[in-house]
Amino acid sequence: MKDKLVIGGRELKNRLFIGTGKFSNNRIIPDVIKKSGAEVITVALRRIDFGSAEENMLNYIPEDCILMPNTSGARNADEAVRIAKLARASGCGNWIKIEVISDNKYLLPDNFETVKATEILAKDGFVVLPYMSPDLMAAKRIKEAGAAAVMPLGAPIGTNKGLKTKELVKIIVDEISLPVIVDAGLGKPSEAAECMEIGVAAVLVNTAIATAGNPAVMAEAFKLAVKAGRKAYLSGCGTTNEFANASSPLTGFL
């Protein structure tokens, strides 16, 4: 069965995307990426602190991966556009994860500014993947603005709470003809599978892998869960019933 995911003209084999924040040691990241099978990797862009020896993340990401810089730190569309253009100037491609946040407690994205940034960057030739609160009308606007995918959150960033927005994400999956990627909040592989079972195209996981006891093994667990959930979705899940329905014949008893 051919099951393609194409984003920005790139055919992806793996529906798990991973982030690179919060790892206790960046040197394990190449192994995490390998075990996860992820082809799309997120990074952030920051000022160099000349007083610290902080390493450049590019040293740890294989060159055949698609780099998806985020615009974290942006509080409005103009700042997101500024960061996106700088990220592209690195020569590492034209994918961008728009992240516009001004709420410091829950880190919920600003859908209005995200739509604006999407329009500007899509017109400028970026492959735009906007992180968003799961709202159908915002997803429609983001699609009209030229996004390559929409990325609704499952739960607030870094909470590991799982797919708390399931009903709203499912509506977006049903109504929006773009890949829907659940980004943020997933804490366990079963929750990634839950996303895939409702027809989500891919998931983006960072904290759950980075803060696991063994991040490389957890990355592999997420990879398998994403594959399992996708297969379940493609196979067509059975219906749920209110009352019991015996699986064994109800005749011929001893």
Added chain:
Amino acid sequence: MYLILNGSKKEIAEKTTIKELLLQMGLEPEKVVVEHNYNVAAKEYWDNTVLKDKDKLEILKFVGGG
């Protein structure tokens, strides 16, 4: 003369180019991104862009992020 480099004052020699500054700072030019007076400074211009007194320069790199 001096620059405002990543928000702080930095003394530099006259006629320093962006490329020369990066090398003086011990950076790997292929792995950083530069904004010069609020405009993206494309890598192909680093050799020829001479920095001027009070220019604002941001030098950035990729770090871990989700």
